[in-house]
Amino acid sequence: MTAYLRPRSLAEAVAARAAEPGYLVLAGGTDLMVNANHRPAPAGLIDLWRLPGAGEISLDAERGQLAIGAGATWLQVQRHPLVVRHAAILAAAAREIGALQIQARGTIGGNVANSSPVGDSLPVLLALEAELELCSVRGTRRLPYREFCTGYRTTALGADELVSAVLVPVAAPAVRLFWRKVGTRRAQSISKVMAAAAIHLEDGVVRRATVAFGAVADRPVRLAGVEAAVVGLAPAQAAEAARAAVAGAIAPISDVRSTSDYRLQVAENLAARMFSELS
Ligand SMILES: Cc1cc2nc3c(=O)[nH]c(=O)nc-3n(C[C@H](O)[C@H](O)[C@H](O)COP(=O)(O)OP(=O)(O)OC[C@H]3O[C@@H](n4cnc5c(N)ncnc54)[C@H](O)[C@@H]3O)c2cc1C
Known part of the structure; x- marks a missing residue:
């Protein structure tokens, strides 16, 4: 039988975690309960919901x-x-x-x-x-x-x-933010590619950019090559530089959701768009 702990404070929760490192932590359960269908029952649960x-x-x-x-x-x-x-x-x-x-x-x-x-x-x-x-x-x-x-x-x-x-x-006022999720449909889909950026634009040129992608590697990644390629450029040039830099920066896999080629092309388009939308 699976044991069940419901801590009433963060102090109780970390004490339970230390005492029972084999117990699974449960928050909303929306990942955990999906996984529960194909994994053995855990020895216990530490329920953090509404902690x-x-x-x-x-x-x-x-x-x-x-x-x-x-x-x-x-x-x-x-x-x-x-x-x-x-x-x-x-x-x-x-x-x-x-x-x-x-x-x-x-x-x-x-x-x-x-x-x-x-x-x-x-x-x-x-x-x-x-x-x-x-x-x-x-x-x-x-x-x-x-x-x-x-x-x-x-x-x-x-x-x-x-x-x-x-x-x-907290983002400075000169920093422009970008987010796009691409899936099989507009809502309720698992991402094929997603991109996020924080772009510091000053006097019409990119001073600094942090550019990150998801679903194109084994973990979410910052693309240092893209970030370096756009510094000092106006948005239109930065868009083309970013597009060109993506290919050397990622090597996405093909899987049930998408092919490697499709992911790469979408990532290139998103990298360009995060800068072209600034102008
Ligand atoms: C139908 C469906 C659609 C979904 N769509 C999306 C989607 O579009 N995008 C997306 O990103 N995700 C999606 N998810 C996945 C899921 O909803 C999210 O990842 C959600 O944020 C998980 O949060 P949770 O509180 O439910 O985590 P749980 O399932 O409770 O826990 C997930 C994992 O995190 C651990 N954990 C939880 N809280 C803590 C903590 N405070 N400290 C340490 N470990 C902790 C748990 O032990 C477990 O391993 C979807 C899931 C379902 C079922």
């Missing part, structure tokens, strides 16, 4: 960061005025995750910890240069999201740790 305070969203003005509790659902993320104002592409991605039922139940912490290459929030977190707050009985640490995914569905999360928050720097 007090776990879904809070606030602004840390001193650090210039939004703090989004790992338990925040996609509905909360997409509707929260602070997210809409300071991290609009995260709100946009949240609106495209599954359907309403999934958005009401699935959490940002679950998307991050599940670490699927098609997790829609993940390229957004890369492009926004987000950090994670990771908690255990040993204390709390911050880790740049960029260092969290270590491979195909593997992460730097310790066996006794929980994701407690996602910390998103």
Whole structure:
């Protein structure tokens, strides 16, 4: 029989995690329950759903960061005025995750910890240069999201740790944000390719860009070659430079959802569009 723990505070949750590292952490369950169909029953569950305070969203003005509790659902993320104002592409991605039922139940912490290459929030977190707050009985640490995914569905999360928050720097006014998800249809589809970018445009030229893609590798990726190719260029030239730089930067696979060629072509188009739409 599967044991069931329902902590009433983050302190209780990390204590349970330390005491029972073999138990599965359950948040909204929208990934976990799908996997449950083809995996042996776990020894126990640590249920974080509605853990007090776990879904809070606030602004840390001193650090210039939004703090989004790992338990925040996609509905909360997409509707929260602070997210809409300071991290609009995260709100946009949240609106495209599954359907309403999934958005009401699935959490940002679950998307991050599940670490699927098609997790829609993940390229957004890369492009926004987000950090994670990771908690255990040993204390709390911050880790740049960029260092969290270590491979195909593997992460730097310790066996006794929980994701407690996602910390998103507030974008400066000169920074323009881009997000596109491409799937088989406009809504309720698993991504074939998704792209996110934060582009600092000043005096009509790109000063800096962070460019991230999902579903084109074993994990979400920043494309350093594209980022370097566009610096100092006006949007129209940056669009062509970005398109040209994509081919050397990714080698997507073919799978049930798409072919490698299609993914590459879509990625090139999206890279161009993130700059051409600036003008
Ligand atoms: C029909 C359907 C459609 C979907 N559509 C999309 C989509 O369009 N885009 C997309 O990105 N995803 C989609 N998903 C996947 C899923 O909804 C999201 O990944 C969601 O964000 C998962 O959150 P959750 O709270 O339900 O996670 P859970 O299922 O509860 O957990 C997922 C994993 O994360 C771990 N975990 C959860 N919270 C924590 C924490 N705080 N600390 C440490 N580990 C933790 C769990 O142990 C588990 O391994 C879909 C799923 C379904 C069933």
